[in-house]
Amino acid sequence: MVNLTVDDKQIAVERDATIYDAAKAAGIRIPILCHDKKLHPFGGCRMCLVEVEQMKGRLIPACTTPVSEGMIVRTMTDEIIKARKLVLELLLLKHPLDCPVCDAAGDCDLQNLTYEYKVDANNFTDEKFHWEIDYDNPLIERDQNRCIHCGKCARICDEIVSYGAYSFVNRGIEAKIGTPFDGKLDCEYCGSCISVCPVGALIAKPFKFKARWWALNKVKSVCSYCGTGCQLTLGVKDDKVLTTIYDEDQGFHNGQLCGRGRFGYQFVNSDERLTTPLVRKNGTLQPVGWDEALELISTKLQEARKNDPSAVAALATPRLTNEELFLFRKLFKDVVGTDSIDHSAGYAHEALTAGLKESFGITASPSQIVDIQKSDLLLVIKTDAYETHPVIGFEINLGVKRKGVDLRIISDKTGKLAKLPKAVNYLHKPGCELLLVNALAKVIVDENLAAESAAAITGLDAYKGMLAGVDLNQVAAVTGVSLESIRELATAYAKAEKALILLPIGLGYPGHGKELAQALSNLALLAGKIGQEGSGLLVLGEKNNSQGAADLAIHPTAGGRDAAAIIDGCASGAVKILYIAGENPVVAYPDRAKVEKALDNAGFVVVLDLFLTDSAKRADVVLPVKSFAEKCGTFTSVGRHVQRIRKAIKAVGESRSDREVLADIIARLTGEGVAADSATLFKQIGCYSGVNYDALGDAGAIYPVNVSPKFVPVVGSVPATEEGKYALLTGSALYHCGTMSLSGVGPMLVCPEQYIELGRVDAGKLGVNDGDRLKVRSASGELSLAVKVGLRMPEGVVFSPYHFADASINSITSGKSVTWVSLSK
Amino acid sequence: MIVPLIKGLQITLKHLFKKPITLMYPEEKPDVAPNFRGLHALKVSHNKAKCVACYLCPTVCPAKCITVEAGEDANHDKYAAKYEIDMLRCIFCGYCVEACPVDALGMTQTFELANYKRSDFVFTKERLLEKK
């Protein structure tokens, strides 16, 4: 600790603090323009000038100067005020006084400081800038005339996002922030640069001119896209969510979001939202009152409850709140009496619900997101972890670049993560993850690197026995990863003091199921990596509440049908009533044709959704439900983080929340009312008994777990290959999450349609370029898709995301981790 | 006793021959001071409203009677796609005029604002545009 005096206040701060940090800790505000707590000090704007007794004679920048013992700092003297005024005058010299039409006004650091320092005249004169304004970009409007050259946009895009879209170009007064060769900006569209820009040089296009910053009601909530669980502030006016607002003090991510979270909010007030319940009459869906629709559903369920509960099945999206999932389970398991409920667990979440359940005795990861930066070595399964959970990707970037975390990736493609400094990507043939993981374990056993703690865990002998059968040479030959690489990775992993494994899961990653999760659990247990900070296994659930759905056991637990069996059951007639809360099986589940047929065949299908999805179109009753912005409740994100969402706007149309609907149906079936408020429901959720709802506040809480580890040997098998065909992998596109982002507007502006991504070599062989179309044929169907040529895909391997409803990739895939396809023009 | 009576009559007679103060409204109209705060007018320059939809007037308005909705024109500039003042709520304080950073709003001498329907008191942008 270092002791110093700031404005007569004695303070002690950490050795590596700057004067700015010290003043902040003492509650003294020093004005800044180019400084940001997330970024390396820059010292470009000179707004933060202060006086230090020991360095009399000149003013020094507080944001870059480290503290030293006995420093005496003054932050506000006449001389300082004069200097700051001069800084502002010089900035305003070429700055257009656009405030009336500038979206930053009200939230603009330059405007606020100009006002604070009463700069109402300028001692200098000069011409204003005349840079061309970029109006064409779909999401980010750049007006370099308003730029004050703080460099924050370029720095955040480089330091945290690791994309590097901008840099300073030209020199002196001609300097500006530019893209490479002053070309178009076509980046990740995370919007981080917009959020840190202190002025109105970068603005969010979808929000342009929509409202003034001061007129917005700011509602704190949680992003409803992926499992990262980023905290979000919604900007609301007249019962409409108009934008998302940056708050640098929110969450582990300091307010940073990915493109989906930042630009994907427009589904909330979309004109396409369903507004009234619909019931199929004479073949078409017709608007009815709530009472009629609910009575119809209740009557059907009541009949089935008496006669044949097993003919009832229900699917819930892991986007519902915990409270809703709790009522969902209660209605179907307790009241109706069917075990056939699922949250696409069979397809997407069995790593948690089955894998970790067996290996650790819990349905959640033992580790947390904050462990990423505390780790020494990260073992990431697939570079796709960045695309599925971009803000967790930022944490990985920061870990690698700032904390020197050793990043190792086992992946079937290269990608952004693989390009990080010193990252090593063990590129393998598609579908070989399990083989590789077991090979790593084998090396650890063979080279006596296993942790002592492993000996006390049940099942070690059986596990070792299984590993004895692993033939490393064969694994190397099949996976395409050399024996030395396997040895080197295994040794590095075992020897790292703290090592963390990241496994993204989701509907696009059928291979990341129970077995892979268990193989990874085994590996972590063997190397003694479970149970300490910065180490362990973090399974990244796909959706905002995937973790909650796993915790609340929204899957069959007593021999009922899982999602796949429910679809089969509908097709065979065994399932007569299907209740679908928010899922869109037609687009998201494997084998579209089969799902469509199943839904058509099921006797009575109820769909609750925000939109008339392809699945809803096939339903007998469609109920309009509220989005996350219209209700209260909790989500559980990756790393067991329970957080509250808050109601920001009134319900759209007549929509009701799933919670209200479920409570209503339960009341109709049982004749007894049930409490439907989030607080009461949350307190009834057994697995969250360790969390105090009333104390959740803005930060949320991480619920405690007890790991009871066990080795569960899983044998890898050599994946089948087909000569002369391409291996088609599915997964998540960076700009999308599930099928909801299709209505998010922002994501669709930058990634509008289904595409097939291939490497340069294959594109050359097929003679196609970006934007051309290719016929993709698999055993189950054929699609014509737009081509995207990139550097990610190795030869013979192609990729296609799963989000899109038109030409949905599930028309040609059937739930295997690799689909073999032939490509032709 | 008679003296005060005569004095009183004197005053009456004096006033009888003075110019009357009463205005025979509506036949006669008053002279309205130039800085009178009557009906608003949106000033026009280069054939379009000067208003840039900065939302300062609705922000400052104590009666909350101004509604502005900004739009983007073909040159990507901001303009008031909607500008409305509800005269039933307006208290004619003139704060809006004072707040306007581009001198786009003024108040005219028009004070005859009576009307038959409530909706007629909502002045749309077209009705507010300065008549030249």
Ligand code: SF4
């Ligand atoms: S950037 Fe700030 S100071 Fe500049 S025009 Fe916009 S609001 Fe005004």
Ligand code: SF4
């Ligand atoms: S949106 Fe994100 S990726 Fe794009 S330039 Fe800004 S910070 Fe970089």
Ligand code: SF4
């Ligand atoms: S665009 Fe904004 S963030 Fe980037 S340098 Fe200019 S003022 Fe700073």
Ligand code: SF4
């Ligand atoms: S989609 Fe995921 S990573 Fe992106 S902002 Fe939302 S929670 Fe964060």
Ligand code: SF4
């Ligand atoms: S203050 Fe002036 S420019 Fe701004 S909205 Fe009102 S009239 Fe228009």
Ligand code: FES
């Ligand atoms: S904030 Fe310190 S120099 Fe810019």
